[in-house]
Amino acid sequence: MTTGSIRSRMLDIAHEDCRYLPDKIETYEKEDPHNPDPGLLRLRTRGAFLFNWWVGAKPGDVCTKSVPTIKYNAPHRYHWSNQVYQTIPMYLGTTHVAVGFVDLGTLLCADIRGVEGEGEGAGPLSYVGYEMVAHNVAKSLILWHMMQGEGDIRDVGDMVLQVWFSSSWEPRTEAAFRAAAVAALSALSPDTKGWLDIVAVLRHWIEPANAAPPLARCRELWQAQHELCLCHCLKRPCDRRAVAAYELAGDFAVPPTPAGTECDLVGSMVLYCSPDGTPPGVKDEKVFSCAPFDEVCRECRQAEEAEGAEVSVVTGVERWLRGKVHNLIPRARDGSVTVSLHLGDITDKAVVKSVAAMAPRTMSWSNVLDYIPAKAFHTLAKQCGGKTCTHNGLLDIHHTPMRLKVLTLYRQFQVKVAQETGVLPYLRLPIPEMPVNGASYFLQHMLFHRDVILM
Numbered sequence: 403m404t405t406g407s408i409r410s411r412m413l414d415i416a417h418e419d420c421r422y423l424p425d426k427i428e429t430y431e432k433e434d435p436h437n438p439d440p441g442l443l444r445l446r447t448r449g450a451f452l453f454n455w456w457v458g459a460k461p462g463d464v465c466t467k468s469v470p471t472i473k474y475n476a477p478h479r480y481h482w483s484n485q486v487y488q489t490i491p492m493y494l495g496t497t498h499v500a501v502g503f504v505d506l507g508t509l510l511c512a513d514i515r516g517v518e519g520e521g522e523g524a525g526p527l528s529y530v531g532y533e534m535v536a537h538n539v540a541k542s543l544i545l546w547h548m549m550q551g552e553g554d555i556r557d558v559g560d561m562v563l564q565v566w567f568s569s570s571w572e573p574r575t576e577a578a579f580r581a582a583a584v585a586a587l588s589a590l591s592p593d594t595k596g597w598l599d600i601v602a603v604l605r606h607w608i609e610p611a612n613a614a615p616p617l618a619r620c621r622e623l624w625q626a627q628h629e630l631c632l633c634h635c636l637k638r639p640c641d642r643r644a645v646a647a648y649e650l651a652g653d654f655a656v657p658p659t660p661a662g663t664e665c666d667l668v669g670s671m672v673l674y675c676s677p678d679g680t681p682p683g684v685k686d687e688k689v690f691s692c693a694p695f696d697e698v699c700r701e702c703r704q705a706e707e708a709e710g711a712e713v714s715v716v717t718g719v720e721r722w723l724r725g726k727v728h729n730l731i732p733r734a735r736d737g738s739v740t741v742s743l744h745l746g747d748i749t750d751k752a753v754v755k756s757v758a759a760m761a762p763r764t765m766s767w768s769n770v771l772d773y774i775p776a777k778a779f780h781t782l783a784k785q786c787g788g789k790t791c792t793h794n795g796l797l798d799i800h801h802t803p804m805r806l807k808v809l810t811l812y813r814q815f816q817v818k819v820a821q822e823t824g825v826l827p828y829l830r831l832p833i834p835e836m837p838v839n840g841a842s843y844f845l846q847h848m849l850f851h852r853d854v855i856l857m
């Protein structure tokens with residue numbers, strides 16, 4: 403094979419393989435026994451220096467050199483977590499500190515249990531969060547107050563899902579949201595870090611003049627924020643139809659409108675009615691980003707067996723999240739979990755001091771550790787949690803200059819291949835299917851087979 407044909411073959415493989423990412427990577431990494439491809443593990447190294455270190459490292463080696471990283475400066479807000487919610491063990495009678503929590507997903511999917519030998523009677527789990535975006539803190543507080551409030555679990559659960567994920571709400575959801583904002587405001591202690599900023603967002607949402615936008619306006623705004631399309635990644639027509647409808651409207655967990663009737667939904671206040679100065683929302687966020695796709699598919703299969711009809715993956719995500727919310731609501735109501743959320747930067751000394759004083763048993767870091775050099779992270783983690791705390795974190799690599807370079811090269815390759823094969827006039831480039839993952843996979847192939855010089 404010539405280098406050129408090896409190149410295009412590898413690009414083809416990368417292209418084929420990346421079409422189903424990130425769900426594929428995730429399912430793959432969860433395989434039992436847990437035995438990920440070494441190539442995938444290599445992708446978790448950041449930048450050329452770390453990659454070169456990794457190539458020569460033996461199992462158990464620790465890289466101690468500090469590599470400069472970009473500091474997170476809250477340039478935008480995530481509507482919900484853009485990483486699949488992890489199932490983290492959290493223990494009753496102890497404190498869990500969630501750093502960069504974005505939403506309450508770590509709590510929603512937590513494996514809440516008694517500390518070994520102490521059973522369930524050890525007291526509540528105290529969930530404490532730190533975030534750099536006031537909007538996220540205020541929204542999460544409201545979700546928690548909605549879950550604590552009265553009402554049928556199924557009704558409350560659906561209203562919670564709408565506030566959390568949907569572009570449109572039922573009118574009753576707006577009322578419940580405002581009531582929960584009032585409750586959150588009166589319960590918020592002035593000792594809360596970032597109190598003033600959180601209060602400003604809650605007040606904005608309570609103010610009668612700030613109403614939920616009409617549905618037509620909400621549709622326009624949703625469509626302006628969404629360009630990427632997932633439909634072509636799905637095999638079954640029923641999934642493509644459901645995902646297309648979701649991508650056009652952004653409706654989630656709202657009741658279907660029977661044909662020929664008036665739809666009385668309104669736009670989400672969380673998405674479309676924020677105070678001035680709120681960081682802009684990230685584009686193209688979909689509810690699929692936070693739910694493990696294999697579990698979603700399992701939900702579909704179970705529902706199909708029970709109902710004897712096809713169940714789309716959109717319904718599958720809804721069912722998966724609804725089940726989690728239904729499990730958490732009783733904990734919110736019986737006090738076996740308490741929640742306090744703060745606006746703060748974990749690298750701030752005062753925040754570290756407050757966290758250390760709580761002696762957390764477990765901590766989760768989202769991918770905040772991507773923004774802190776490794777050595778500094780270890781020091782910080784020890785200062786926050788001492789020797790007995792278990793830390794959970796994720797690494798993402800798409801902010802590094804190395805990743806950007808690979809992404810650019812990958813896109814150039816796409817254009818070249820499209821030009822050579824004459825399909826350029828018919829293709830929207832870059833191909834709208836997680837270019838970052840495409841680039842990752844390409845990078846993996848490129849570096850894993852190092853005997854092939856690609857560029």
Ligand SMILES: C[S@@+](CC[C@H](N)C(=O)[O-])C[C@H]1O[C@@H](n2cnc3c(N)ncnc32)[C@H](O)[C@@H]1O
Binds near residue numbers: 479746747749769
């Ligand atoms: C780390 S970002 C991750 C989003 C995305 N995966 C990325 O890499 O940009 C998730 C959340 O962490 C918060 N965050 C980032 N750095 C933080 C810090 N030092 N302390 C507290 N929260 C932080 C941000 O406000 C954001 O909402």
